[in-house]
Amino acid sequence: MFRIEAEVDKARHDLLRSRLRDTNTAASPFIAALRRSPTTREVPLHLWALNDSGDLAGGLVGHTWATWLHVTHLWVDDPHRGTGLGSRLLTRAERIAHRDRDCTAARLxxxxxxxxxxxxxxxxxxxxxxxxxxxxxxxxTMIKPLP
Incomplete structure (x- = not known):
């Protein structure tokens, strides 16, 4: 018999994620190789655009893993939309992912x-x-090969 609980529990969340990662690693030689390599671990990628006053004008939050850039958030404040700031943030993230982290594709x-x-x-x-x-x-869900 099992008891099912509905509650937020960080410790259980972390344990479940760890066990799922172990199961996936055991099932996939590629994932196992990734876990052993320090250059292919999930690494955060954050970019911040600040205006002249130092206030946040836009930003990009994502991470790189397994030769992929995953953009999770890209935002530009209303006064700066249409100025090319979003394009600059996205292009910079793609460049960092490709040149510095050997990523071959991006997703969002x-x-x-x-x-x-x-x-x-x-x-x-x-x-x-x-x-x-x-x-x-x-x-x-959208993807792009990185040059």
Missing amino acids: ETWDFQAPGFYRRHDYRVVCAIPDYPPGITEY
Whole structure:
């Protein structure tokens, strides 16, 4: 018999993640090799754009892992949209991932009301569309090979 609990528990979360990682490592020689190599571990990649006053004007948060850049957040404050700042942040992250971390591709998720057109202009293509996630919205997963 099992008891199922619904609660946020960081210690259990970390244990579950560790056990899942061990299971995945045992099943995949590639993942096992990645875990042994210090250059292919998940490494954060954060970029911050500050205005003349030192306030946050935009930023990109992501990480690199397994020869991939994963952009999780890219945001530009309203007064700076359309100035090329988002493009500069994305291009810089791709350059760091490729040149400094040997990444060969990038991925991200965006909603239909956010920036799929922006990413298409930067040569990303949709590989997955999830309609109604959340209801009334389509989420896209997009990828791009890095030169």
